[in-house]
Each structure stands twice: as structure tokens, then as C-alpha cells.
Amino acid sequence: GAVVSQHPSRVICKSGTSVKIECRSLDFQATTMFWYRQFPKQSLMLMATSNEGSKATYEQGVEKDKFLINHASLTLSTLTVTSAHPEDSSFYICSARDPSAGDNNEQFFGPGTRLTVL
Amino acid sequence: GQNIDQPTEMTATEGAIVQINCTYQTSGFNGLFWYQQHAGEAPTFLSYNVLDGLEEKGRFSSFLSRSKGYSYLLLKELQMKDSASYLCAVSDSNYQLIWGAGTKLIIKP
Numbered sequence: 001g002a003v004v005s006q007h008p009s010r011v012i013c014k015s016g017t018s019v020k021i022e023c024r025s026l027d028f029q030a031t032t033m034f035w036y037r038q039f040p041k042q043s044l045m046l047m048a049t050s051n052e053g054s055k056a057t058y059e060q061g062v063e064k065d066k067f068l069i070n071h072a073s074l075t076l077s078t079l080t081v082t083s084a085h086p087e088d089s090s091f092y093i094c095s096a097r098d099p100s101a102g103d104n105n106e107q108f109f110g111p112g113t114r115l116t117v118l
Numbered sequence: 119g120q121n122i123d124q125p126t127e128m129t130a131t132e133g134a135i136v137q138i139n140c141t142y143q144t145s146g147f148n149g150l151f152w153y154q155q156h157a158g159e160a161p162t163f164l165s166y167n168v169l170d171g172l173e174e175k176g177r178f179s180s181f182l183s184r185s186k187g188y189s190y191l192l193l194k195e196l197q198m199k200d201s202a203s204y205l206c207a208v209s210d211s212n213y214q215l216i217w218g219a220g221t222k223l224i225i226k227p
Contacts, residue, residue, distance in 0.1 A: 034215075043205060043219040044161070093160050105149060105209050109160040 002028050002098040006110035013084055014118055021079045021113045023094030029074035030096035034107060035067075038091045050077040084117040091115075120144045122218035124206050129224045130196055138191045138204050138221045146211020152180050152191045153205040155220065161205055164191065193223075201225045 003026040013019050023033055033050040048069050049057045056069035068080040077096075081088055091114055095107040121143045130136040142150070149168040153161035167173055167182035167189060179192040191204055206218040 043217045046214070046217075049214075091158075105213050106151070106163055106166060107215060109162070112158075112160040114158070 002096070002108040004030075004094065004096050004108045004110040006094055006113050008113060009111060010114045010116075012116045012118065015085055016083055018080055018082045019084055019115060021081075021092055021094075021115075023077045023079070023096070023110050025075045025096045025098070025108075028096075028098040028100065030077075031074060031099060033071060033077040033094055033096045035069060035077075035079050036093045036095065038093060038112075044093065047079075052077075081115065084115070086117045089115055089117045120208075120210065120216045122206055122208060122216055124204075124218040124221045126219070127222045127224065129226060130193075132196055132198060132225055132227050134196050135192065135194050136196060136223065138193075138206075138223065140189045140191070140206035140218055142187050142189070142206070142208045142216070142218075144208045144210045144216055147184060148209040148211070148213055150180075150182055150189050151207045151209070151215070152178075152189075153207065155203045155205055157202075164204075196225050198225050198227070 005024045007022045031052050035047045036044040037047050038044050046059050047062045050069050050071040052071045052074050058064045071077040091112050093112040094110045124140045151166050152164040154164050155161040165180035167180050172181045177194045182189045203220040203222050205220045207215045
């Protein structure tokens, strides 16, 4: 089955620093990847849709200058949290669609990255 | 607006059967997904329904009625490892997933 990896799995950083999270599709090419954020006991919140070779589409209320997304290849998308603050502490999850997996539009999820900003 | 409703929490007994309901109102419909999420982990795919009816996969089954905007996930022969949150998500007209808040399922011995 389609596998998506994320790195790092956990990161702790100081307030004001930047953190980069990588999302890779290991055995398929993903033209579209998605970045989600999940706060404790809440559901997934879509932050942005990452399209290979073009600008990401951000959801309303998500600052594109703070959450930089780069989808430079068909297997890699990165999310950079710039000038992180404690309120950015959350569980960040990426997902990707495998275009060859049929019509069910299933999204395959990475294992997530736990970000803690001190 | 778009809306997905599912119960916040349910409790069931090991070995029993539990049904988790999901109702939805979305702009367009391109299928409904159920995902399982254990605490601190990413969601894992359970089922996909795009046509009305029941889809059975081992101990888990999922049902869809498009006219009623309704789905349920049925879990049989419950095991302690089934304790998790179950997320209902609908793919809308833009193929974007609209997520429910999730149902936390607690299994008691």
C-alpha cells in the first residue's frame, strides 16, 4: 500500500525559531499533498493543499507567510513554521493522494509531527 | 455551510457490537470515509463508501444513505485495541475532505 513518511516525529524548539517538517510519499508520486493541524481532543483541521510545482492553497485563517509550504518534487512537500510561538504547538499531519489508487480519493497519512514551542 | 456530526464519545463492552453514526451536509458528495485514530497517532483508513449500501470488511462494516446524508460504522466482536477515535470525513465537490470532530470509543472489559 501507499506509504507516507514524516520527519521529524517530534520537535521541541524555542519561541521565535523556525521549524521545517518534511513529508514524503515513499512508493508513489503525489501531485497533491495536504497539511493538517490537530489540537488535543479536536479533529483534523486542513491548513493547506500543496500542489507540486505551484503555490499552495491555504485555508481561510491560515497565514501563508507563517506556514511556508514547498512542494518541489512529486514525492516531497515541506512545511516550515516560521517564528514559532507556543500557540503553534500542535500535532502536524501530512497526507497524500495516490493517483494510481483508483477513484476513492483516499488520503494516505504520514505518522505526524508533534511540535512543542517553548 | 458544510457540517459533519458524530457523537463525541461512546462506551461499549469487549466482545459486543457498537454502531457509530455520522450525518453530513456538504456542498457536493464524492464519497465518505471512516478513519481510526489512536491517541498521538495519525489516522488510518478504515472504509470508503460512495454508493448506498453496506460495505463489509472483516469485523468492521460501513453503511451509507446518500438521500439521508447518513452513514454508520459498525464494529463487531469488540477488542480492547479498538479503543480509539473514529473520524467520519466526506469528500465534497472539490474532492476536499470535510472532517467530523471524531467519536472517542471506550471499550470496557
